[in-house]
Amino acid sequence: MSLRIFNTLSGRAEVFEPLGTPVRIYCCGMTPKFHPHIGHARLFVDVDFMRRTLEHLGYEVRHVQNFTDIDDKTILRAEEEGITAEEVARKYTESYFASMAQLAVKPADEYPTVTGYMERIIQFVERLVEKGFGYVVGGDVWFSVSRFPDYGKLSGRAGDAGLIGVRKDLEPGKRDPRDFALWKAAKPGEPSWRSPWGPGRPGWHIECSTMVRETLGDQIDIHCGAEDLIFPHHENEIAQSEALTGLEPFAKYWPHVGWVTAEGEKMSHSLWNFVTLQDVLERFDPAAVRLFLLQTHYRSPLAFSEEGLAASSRSLPALRAAYGQEENVPGVAEISSESALHLLQRFDAQLEDDFNSPGAVGVMFETAHEVNRASDADRDQVRAVLRRMVEVLGLPLSARRSEPASTETILLIEFLIELRAELRQEKQWVLADKVRDGLKALGIVLKDGPQGTIWEREDREGRSAVI
C-alpha cells in the first residue's frame, strides 16, 4: 500500500509521490484578529495529523505555516480594542500558540508573517509587473487574470463561469472583474509600507505566494488550508506563483479541510457564532477535543456539539487505562506478536487512505480492547502498538490538567483504603462502602482488583488519572 491523498486540483485521490526530501508542506494559517475557534482547531489538528502520518510512514517533513499579521480585519480590530494592529496580531498569535500546545499540535518549522516578508513581497509584485502579469493604477497594483490561461484550474471557475459571482461593481482601475489586488494603496491613517507605487500594503494572496517561495521553494509538495480558501485565495496564489516562476505545479497536492458548523451554520469570526478554543479547552479535556475532531474525516463537514465532546470525553478513561502509566513497553520495531502487528497494519492502511482519521481511531479503540484481552505474553506488545497509534493521532493522553496530589493527601487516601480493607475483611460492608462513597464524593474513585485496591482522581467530564 502507499499513501493516497485527495487532491482538489484533480478532484480525486492520488498516490503520493513527493517531489523530493524533505516533503514540503505549506499551510495557510490564521489571521490573528481574535481568539482561535473550534474551526481553526480542526484545520490545524487535521494538518498536524497529516504531518504525523507522513512522519510515521517514514517521510521527513518540513512544515511552514504563516500568520497574516496585517490586513483589513486586524486593522479594524485594533480600532475596536484601542490598540495597534501590531498588538492585535501579537495578542492573538499568543492565544493561538497557547491553545495549540494544549491540543498537542506540533510546531511548524517556520512561521512567516506578512510584515516580516514585506521587502520580498514587494519584489515579488515588481517581478510580476515586469513580466506583464501585473499593472499599476494609481497606487494600486492588480494581477491581470487574462494573462494567465490556467486560471481556474483549482476551483473549476474558469472563463465565463468564473466571471459569475465576481464582484459586479468593478473597482476603479480594474481592467477585468476577475483581476485581484497585489498591492493596495493605503487609506489615510492606515498602517502602510513604502513601495515603488507609494505607501500601501500587500493584497491578501501575494503574501502566501511569496512566503512559500522564500521558505520552501518554487514548487512544493502539499499546500493545505480550509475549504473556503480554494477560491479565490488558493486559485490566486497559483496564478501569481506560476506566472512568476513559469513552473507548474506550484504545489503538487492540495488537500482541503472541511467546515465546522454551529447550529447548522458555518462557524466563522464574521458570523460571530463561534466557540473559542480557550473556552472549550477550559471545559473539556484537550485529548477529548482532539479526539472529537479526529473522529470525523478531514474533508467532511463537522457539526460542533457539546454532546459529541462529552461522548469523546467518556471514551477516554478506558483508553487511558489501556495506554497505561509508567510501564516500559517494547519499541515498535521489536514487536513480534502477530495480532499486534496486524492491528498496526490495519491502522496504517487507514492512514494511507487519504488520512482516514476516523478509521484509524476505530482501529485504535480495537487495539485498546486487545490490550485487555491479550495474553500476559502479548500485552506489552499490543500496548506498544497502541501507544504508537496514540502518538500518530497526537492525543495528549498523558497531559494532566489538575495539580498533582500532595504527599499528605496521598498518605491520607492510602490510610483510608487500608482502613476500608480491614472493614471489608470483617465484612463491615456498610462502613466500608461509606469510605468508598465518601471518597467518590470528593472525586476519588476506588477500584478493587485481584492485586488490591487502586484509586483514581476524576477531574472533569469523564477524565480520570491514576495518581
Add this chain to the structure above:
RNA sequence: GGCGACGUAGCCAAGUGGUUAAGGCAGGGGUCUGCAAAACCCCUAUCGUCGGUUCGAUUCCGACCGUCGCCUCCA
C-alpha cells in the same frame, strides 16, 4: 444562476458491487465482585426516496426530496 459536498443504528461516524456494514457514546442482557467500579462476553441498521445498469447495489448511473457550503472577508 454557476460550482461542490453531504444524507449509514437513539446520537456521532468509517466502509464495501455478493461471506459477520468498523469504532465511539447511549441502551439492554450476562461473567466477575460482598455490593460496586473497571474489565471481559453477548444483543440493538432491510445504509434518504423512486427508477436504471447488473446474475446481484447500501456501494455504479439518473431523477427527486432534504441539509450544508463556495461564488464577498472567512480556517
